[in-house]
Amino acid sequence: MIEKNNNMFFNSKTVIVTGGAKGIGAACCRAFYKENARVVLLDTDPLGQQLVDELGENALFIRCDVSMETQVKQAIEQAVHSFGRLDILVNNAGIQRYSKVTETTEAEWDLVLNVNLKSAFLCSKHAIPQMQLQGQGVIVNVSSVQAFIAQKTVAPYVTSKTALLGLTRSIAVDYGPEIRCIAVCPGTIDTPMLRDAIQLSPDPEAVYQECVDMHLLKRIGTPEEVAALIVYVSGENGGFFTGQAIRIDGGLGITIAGSKQD
């Protein structure tokens, strides 16, 4: 059972987190719950129920493929019906696939774009009217540092994460000042997505070390660090953030290769 803070701002709030069964999404569910919010976890993975059971009352798991509009519409209706309101939406669900443009099948392109980008559009589309009824709301899109710098062979992923910044701006411009929309762009974070990705290599330990070394802070980030940022920008003290992309990346990609200092 999570010990809760007596947070007066979040105690009247309902938060939906997509992809909340694992990784960054699970950390967001725990962090919002700890701040006294009601938490609705949307995921295709039934593991989401375990997390909700661990959290206790005022948490709800809805099995939902967030790339499908009928499922999203139903899930958001169920969330509002259960908790009476919807204040914060965290569009976090995402998948990673490896291919360059010439190697990417149409099906793979559609899959990555649908899960990583269309889902954020669909969830926002069905959440915004409820937020407008209440007079305010916050949407956080979990993008990636790959919206700014690109790894090799992840063309659909890089495209989806970059486009999320456009969606973020559009929502901020079209629905402000009542609704704020922010993109959070993590560097490498220690989650099942990362662990699965490095297992594809014949030498996972070497890839892990490479990930550590490419960050200026010489470590990988934790899901809790990203969740803390998401809670912050969603809350009272983050009330002046909108339309922006915020990198939380341990300084990844800001050094210039070839400079000699040591």
Ligand SMILES: NC(=O)c1ccc[n+]([C@@H]2O[C@H](COP(=O)([O-])OP(=O)(O)OC[C@H]3O[C@@H](n4cnc5c(N)ncnc54)[C@H](O)[C@@H]3O)[C@@H](O)[C@H]2O)c1
């Ligand atoms: N881990 C990293 O290094 C990293 C870095 C930058 C950005 N991100 C982004 O952060 C987000 C979370 O990543 P993570 O590392 O925690 O991933 P993860 O794979 O550990 O967790 C992702 C969750 O999303 C769920 N999901 C996948 N497709 C779904 C769908 N169609 N409908 C509903 N749920 C679905 C999965 O079941 C899983 O629970 C993703 O958008 C990812 O692109 C991750």
